[in-house]
Amino acid sequence: MLSVIIIWLYMLITCYVTGFACIRVIAGNQGFRCRRQVNCLYAGIGVMTVYSQFFSIFWKVGFFANLFLTGGCIICIFLFRREFADNLHTCRLTIRPMKAIILLVLFLLFAYGTSTGIIHYDTSLYHAQSIRWIEEYGVVPGLGNLHSRLAYNSSAFCLSALYSMSFLGGQSYHCCAGFLAFLLAVVCAEGMEGNRVTRSLLHKPVLSDFARILGVYYLLNIFDEMISPASDYFMVLLVFFVVIRWLELIENRETSYLPYAMLSVFCVLIFTVKLSGAMILILVLKPAAVMIKEKRFKEIGRFFGVGILTAIPFLVRNIILSGWLIYPFTSIDLFSFDFKIPSNMADYDAREIQVWGRGFTDVKRYGEPAGSWLPEWFQNLDGTNKLFFIMAISGTVCLFFFIIYVLIRRKTSLMDYIHVEITFTACFLFWLFSAPLIRYGCVFLWLTAVLIWGHFYLIISPHLDRFRIYMIALILVGAYKLTSFGAEAVRGATAEYIIKQKDYERFEMQSYVLHGYTFYYPVDGDRTGYDVFPASPLKAEDIFRGETIEEGFKDVIHQ
Numbered sequence: 165m166l167s168v169i170i171i172w173l174y175m176l177i178t179c180y181v182t183g184f185a186c187i188r189v190i191a192g193n194q195g196f197r198c199r200r201q202v203n204c205l206y207a208g209i210g211v212m213t214v215y216s217q218f219f220s221i222f223w224k225v226g227f228f229a230n231l232f233l234t235g236g237c238i239i240c241i242f243l244f245r246r247e248f249a250d251n252l253h254t255c256r257l258t259i260r261p262m263k264a265i266i267l268l269v270l271f272l273l274f275a276y277g278t279s280t281g282i283i284h285y286d287t288s289l290y291h292a293q294s295i296r297w298i299e300e301y302g303v304v305p306g307l308g309n310l311h312s313r314l315a316y317n318s319s320a321f322c323l324s325a326l327y328s329m330s331f332l333g334g335q336s337y338h339c340c341a342g343f344l345a346f347l348l349a350v351v352c353a354e355g356m357e358g359n360r361v362t363r364s365l366l367h368k369p370v371l372s373d374f375a376r377i378l379g380v381y382y383l384l385n386i387f388d389e390m391i392s393p394a395s396d397y398f399m400v401l402l403v404f405f406v407v408i409r410w411l412e413l414i415e416n417r418e419t420s421y422l423p424y425a426m427l428s429v430f431c432v433l434i435f436t437v438k439l440s441g442a443m444i445l446i447l448v449l450k451p452a453a454v455m456i457k458e459k460r461f462k463e464i465g466r467f468f469g470v471g472i473l474t475a476i477p478f479l480v481r482n483i484i485l486s487g488w489l490i491y492p493f494t495s496i497d498l499f500s501f502d503f504k505i506p507s508n509m510a511d512y513d514a515r516e517i518q519v520w521g522r523g524f525t526d527v528k529r530y531g532e533p534a535g536s537w538l539p540e541w542f543q544n545l546d547g548t549n550k551l552f553f554i555m556a557i558s559g560t561v562c563l564f565f566f567i568i569y570v571l572i573r574r575k576t577s578l579m580d581y582i583h584v585e586i587t588f589t590a591c592f593l594f595w596l597f598s599a600p601l602i603r604y605g606c607v608f609l610w611l612t613a614v615l616i617w618g619h620f621y622l623i624i625s626p627h628l629d630r631f632r633i634y635m636i637a638l639i640l641v642g643a644y645k646l647t648s649f650g651a652e653a654v655r656g657a658t659a660e661y662i663i664k665q666k667d668y669e670r671f672e673m674q675s676y677v678l679h680g681y682t683f684y685y686p687v688d689g690d691r692t693g694y695d696v697f698p699a700s701p702l703k704a705e706d707i708f709r710g711e712t713i714e715e716g717f718k719d720v721i722h723q
Contacts (some may be wrong), residue, residue, distance in 0.1 A: 165279040166663050171339050172275060172346075175327055178237055179208025181248075185240040186211050188247060190470060191422060201255050202350050206405055207426070209323070209344070210433050210474070216322035217436075217477035220302040221484070225322060226331035233326075266356075270349045277387045278342025279661040283669050284392035285691070289701070290314060291321065291393050292336075292668045292694035298325035299336065300697070305716030306503025308486040309707050311700035312513050315486035315505060318395035319436040319478055335667045336694060338393040344401040345383055345390045351408055352376045352383070371581065372411035374618040378610050379404040391666060399438040400607040406430050407584070407611060410447065414580045421460065424451035425467045432471045436478035439490065440604045443594045446587040450580070486510070492517070502718045503709060509719075521599025534597065541600060549602055552613045559616035560589050566620075581619055588612045668694035679708050 183204040212233075219229045241248060259267075284291070290313035297307060297314065298321060308315025323340050330336035355376045382400060390397055406427055413423055428448040434441040448471075455464045482491055487504025489496045492513040515530040522529075522537050523544050529537065542553060563585055570578050592612040595605030602609070660666075673684040673696045683698055690701035698713070707717045 165276050165661060165665070167337060168275045168279050168339050168342070168665050169272075171327060171329060171337055172271070172343055175339070175343055176205065178233055179205045179212060181208070181237040181240050182211040182215075182233075183208025184248065184251065185244055187426070188244055190426065190466070200354075201251075202347060203409075204251075205347055206430070209347075209402075210430060212326060213319045213323045213433060213436070214474055214477060216326040217319055217481060220298050220322050220325070221477060221480055222302065224300055224302045225298050225325040229326055230331075266353060267350065270346060270353065274342055274346035274349060274390075277345070278339055278391055279665045281388040281391040281666065283666070284389060284394050287338075287392040287394060288669050288671070288691035288693050290316065290692075291395075293692055293697065293699060294318075294321045295325050295328065295336065295338075295393060296694055296697050298322055299328060299330050301714065303481050303484045304713060305484050305501070306487065306505070306707075306709065306718055307716070308491065308505045309503065309717040309719045310698070310704055312492075312505065312509065314700075315482075315488075315491045317478065317482050317485055317491065318398070318438060319433070320393065320395040320398035320438075322481075323398075324393040335664065337665050338391065338668070339665070341393055341397040341401070342390045344398060345386065348379055348401050348404055349383055351405055352379045369622070370411070370415045371615060371618055371622065372408050372415060374614050375404065375408045375411060375611065378607075378614055379408065381610075382607070394603075395438045396603045399434055399441045402430065402434050402437065403441060403444060403607045403611075406434070406444070406447070407588070407615075410584060414584070421451045421454040421458070421463070424454070425463070428452075429467065429470050429474060432474045436475060438604075440595050440599065440608075441591070443591040444587060446590055447584070450583055503716050504719070506719050518599045521601040521604060523601075545602070549606070549609065552609050555613035555617055556592055556609055559613055560592070562620070563589060563616050585612075585615050585619065588615055670695050673699060674703075676703055678704070678706055679711055681713060 180201070183206065186207050187204065215233070216225055216229065219225050219232075223229070290311065293311070294314055294316070297304060320340070324338055327340055328336040328338065355373055382404065386397055410424070410427055413427075418424070424447075428445075428451050431444045431447050434444055451467070452464070455461075455467075479489060482489055483499060485491070487499050487501045488494065488510060489498055491505065492510040494507045494510050494514070497507070512527065515527050519525070519527050519530050522541050524537070542550065545553065563582075567582060567586075569575075570582060588608055588611045591605070591608040595608050669691070670693050671689070671691055672687040673692070674687055675682050675684050677683070681698070683700070683704060684692065684696045685700055685703045686692055692699035692701065707719065709715045709718045
């Protein structure tokens with residue numbers, strides 16, 4: 165736990181400094197001040213994710229990546245010293261003792277949760293090895309030929325490698341998912357500020373309140389799993405931040421394009437974390453339309469450039485790792501490198517992901533129509549997610565007719581909300597008909613259901629009793645959930661990881677030699693963990709492109 169706290173303090177400083185500087189540079193003189201310090205931290209997360217990916221293209225991500233990062237932070241502090249001083253002074257004045265106590269409790273609670281818990285199966289399968297490759301080599305051409313899952317590129321792995329501190333000689337720490345969970349907890353706790361609770365209890369809640377409640381629900385679900393550097397957690401945690409902030413802008417009747425455009429860049433970042441979040445890019449249409457209407461062509465070029473800059477290292481890493489622009493999708497076939505993963509293997513991988521997402525293991529079921537696999541998939545859901553699914557499907561149908569009504573009646577004041585609901589409906593349907601594993605896209609399932617029906621409730625609520633009965637039920641359910649969570653946390657409490665974080669799992673391995681390098685594969689099963697490196701689930705053939713690992717691996721066809 166102590167090691168996690170130290171790394172988190174380093175992350176707080178570097179992310180805050182780089183995030184503040186990024187907002188200052190992009191926003192220019194149009195109100196660069198961060199109204200909420202947590203926004204600077206999120207901006208810094210985005211900057212660090214892009215930075216670590218760029219660095220991995222040229223060098224391994226370790227000591228020198230952090231050395232250059234520290235130097236860059238010092239330069240930023242010097243250049244913007246007055247702005248930093250003013251912002252920190254404002255922060256000191258606005259954080260009251262009770263708020264400071266709440267933040268400290270959340271910090272320690274999530275640091276403990278990140279120190280111990282359940283290591284995800286896929287972390288031992290390929291997440292840990294992917295991070296180890298980034299730490300040791302950066303990016304290696306054709307790495308997916310050694311193990312196809314090593315071509316499942318995610319910007320989250322580069323961020324994890326940057327802050328793993330493996331270069332210090334100890335273990336490789338995996339603290340980033342927990343750090344993002346802590347930040348989301350802070351964002352959700354903002355719902356308790358001022359008169360928001362009183363307003364929600366006795367008056368009218370807002371849609372962002374519903375998103376916050378779902379965020380808390382997700383945090384309770386992953387608290388004992390966020391120790392794993394799984395890209396699913398990164399994606400969902402970032403999506404919750406975007407939707408909460410986006411809804412707040414609508415609720416505050418924000419007319420400036422700037423905050424929407426900044427969040428749109430974050431949508432591009434989400435796409436680089438996990439492809440199942442790609443449809444969230446539909447949100448970009450809002451600031452784009454405003455800038456076009458106001459003829460802000462310079463700003464359009466600026467944010468388009470920032471978006472491209474965010475996506476470029478992800479796409480470049482895809483190409484180097486697999487030979488495909490977006491692996492394992494073969495519809496975009498632009499390259500013919502000797503290290504390119506064969507198209508039939510990529511297609512099989514894509515089908516396996518989709519079938520696995522439906523809860524099956526037989527890839528032959530890939531071509532089944534929805535009417536065949538959907539009932540079985542629904543039957544395997546737990547009761548809560550069955551309810552969310554029914555709400556999401558019925559809400560999608562109702563949303564279609566509601567849009568027609570809004571267009572006929574020209575209720576333009578509702579269009580911003582509808583835009584958000586359309587976006588998450590598209591995300592939900594994309595997830596459902598691609599790879600509908602709950603952990604891949606639970607955020608889209610839940611938000612589609614809650615945003616649509618929550619919006620309908622808010623529209624008709626003025627005609628209901630002023631006292632919100634639903635809030636009583638919500639408080640009772642929340643109290644039960646928190647009590648259960650607390651009891652489970654106490655039962656699992658241990659002093660074993662007070663100093664160090666729980667390490668990656670280890671497995672019994674066999675070794676073999678290729679071109680003077682010792683490789684490993686597991687005696688049983690397919691998990692390799694982190695410690696033994698380089699490793700893959702099966703013994704590999706001689707697929708070296710040259711004599712060194714840095715030269716990469718080619719597929720067996722090019723031998």
